[in-house]
Amino acid sequence: MQFRFDQTSIRLTHPDRDGLLSDVAAHFARGQGFALATINLDHLVKLRADPAFRTAYAAQDMVVADGNPIIWLSALAGEKAELLPGSDLVLPLCRAAAAAGLPVSMLGATEAALQGAADHLAAQVPGFRAGALIAPPMGFDPEGPAAQAALAEIAALGPGLCLIALGAPKQERFAALGRQLAPQTGFASVGAGVEFLSGHQARAPRWVRAIAMEWLWRALSAPRRLIPRYARCFAILPGQTLAAWRQRRA
Template identity: 25%
Template sequence: MERLTLLGVKVDTLSIGELNHLVSGAINNGENILVANHNLHSIYLYHRDDKMKVFYQKADYIHIDGMPLVIWGRLLGHPLKPDQRVTYVDWIHPLMALAESKSFRVFYLGGKPGVAEQAVVILRSHYPNLQIQTHHGYFMEEEENKAVLNKIRDFQPNILMVGMGMPKQEHWVVDNLEKVSANVILTAGACFDYIAGVVPTPPRWMGRVGLEWLYRLLSEPRRLAKRYLVEPWALLPLAINDISKKLRL
């Protein structure tokens, strides 16, 4: 694993196999780790949201979740490989297979009421012995948050997946990190929405060639137009800075 700086943020060159190895190691050794990820959207938020900065400072590992970052890193001369771009759409099944085989307990927090339960039914059709519980991510009051924390505590998960979308999920982790005892905390975005079929899953070949964003934009234009058509332009000064550093070497 190598840690790189791209567009002003730190990322680790991790594949799915290496991430699963880190997850297993943390659980088997009784450790506690926070695994984050970066794509262009998170980098845009990072440079505008102080709590996002705090979240990434607390993260032990930060994998790449976006082929544009891999392509950008390669243009700068880093030997990044396509499998070092890891999205949860690709990682979820290897991760759940690992959890079932090792009897790791998984808790998923996120999605609209009922969506995560639909995803669990589908996952259990593949992994019948998977130990998993869920709770939706639509709660606002402190008392509701306490109830969620109590549910997580009672289940004692080895893996806690927080899938509320950026930056809500990162804010929740920062606010509650000291109150949860999972060995591994992952910020998983809309992972279970894809499994449940609530959000259409892009063809995997589009992800491998860096066009997954286009599929998502066409699927949800009103929600994602700003993210994919406006935000990347705000990263241009960071890209110029990367190029300037490269030329000075």
């Protein structure tokens, strides 16, 4: 599936989990960094309006589908895609890093959430090794001095994995800068995945996710903030559906 915005084109690079994790393991084995983004409808809304976000997304080495609408649009375009939310990728990515003997850094959330996530991963992932745990200040600029200092700290560890829990578009912009300043690090934008592990945020129950209603569960948990966001997402669906149908015909 390919998404086009003016002169920028963004494509799903890995349609399934096995292919993604195989590529991640190969990067780790070579000591080569990467940037991984998980695209969803909210990202598509932001990408339409934010040229800087488009530039950051175009710098991502790996892009996978996050959200059932992306899966459905891909199917309409004649391409298969597996649902791979960032939250579901945290454990597999950390297992891959541990298997390669690499540290896992985390940036975002709060100090308590980061430490809680590190403790959870240490209990769940044999060989897990925590790297830098960085809770950025309020108003954190993903390309500013604080971001550059964080990346210097991460780069000093050598090859490794960094989980970014800033939310879009900050996490993708930080990852794009990281590809330049910490080229041996694999950056994965996982959103609330870190806080789910630490228990600082509650994820929708598994049965809610199984019926593709996690969005509604989240919207009802914070209606004033999320209902307008989801309304903007639904508003772009007709245009994206037409674009997917045209891709299938082409």
